[in-house]
Amino acid sequence: MTFCVGIRVREGLVALADTQIVRGQEMSSKAKLSLLDHGGRPVFVMTSGLRSIRDKAVMRLEDELAALPTPYPRLYEVVTAFGDQLKRVKVEDGPSLQESGLRFNSHAIIGGHLPGDSSPTLFMVYPEGNWIDATPDSPYFIIGRTSYGKPILDRLLTYDTPLAQAVALAYLAFDSTRASVVDVEFPIDLVLLVAADGVLHERRFTSADLASAHAFWHARLQSSLAEFPMDWAAPMWSGSAEPDGRSADEEAVVEAGGQIVGVDPDGEVEVEGPNTA
DSSP states (O other): OOEEEEEEETTEEEEEEEOEEEETTEEEEOOOEEEEEETTEEEEEEEESOHHHHHHHHHHHHHHHHHOSSOOSSHHHHHHHHHHHHHHHHHHHHHHHHHTTOOOOOEEEEEEOOTTOSSOEEEEEOTTSOEEEOBTTBOEEEEESOTTTHHHHHHHOOTTSOHHHHHHHHHHHHHHHHHHOSSOOSOEEEEEEETTTOOEEEEEEOTTTTHHHHHHHHHHHHHHHHTOOOGGGGGGSSTTOOTTSOOHHHHHHHHTTOEEEEEOTTSOEEEESTTOO
């Protein structure tokens, strides 16, 4: 399976993809994030689904872009061209894939900043070749394993999130997914496109590179759980317990001036003080 997330914030774009490939009982690593050059500007493409579909569509897109007399001025035109190639591959390979019991299920996330775009832009392409763009009120896309990373992004990510925090959220979405499934794994490829200067940064990270970040987050989750206020649920601990942990009968003893001193072998509360005879 796959985990790819693309984020668009005011300060730029973040793209993160895992590299694990699963074929039956075999596992290997291969990049799911590619960089294309279009008119001297970098464009990134992340894909999920069958690798053969991805390779065919991306290679044909590269050929199409290279043959253009003039580069496309806007990224949506590149995205449309990729969608057209995806449709072409579906016509050619879809029937044979279906006969083999395989689904034509390739999704893609494409991002970049071309000269005609006012800011970095991000798109998701569906298997049918149609696409949608990321907007300030919907600033991210996940493809592949989509369920596990969404909650933290929905809670904390906004268009005004600083770029560094957007990177952290992309990693934490991956970390949440990796904790719940066996087919998403390190290494991860990370791309940043900074809106201020248009510079794209790319790097691959291993689990060792992020060991301290993982340990920090795990410790913070454990400490937050230990400090989580639970007085609202205290009445459920034992019968009709009061919020301080005492049952109704124990509370009556204390209110009468008695003192709870222990519990006998039969589980009965032992008390001292008024009205204990």
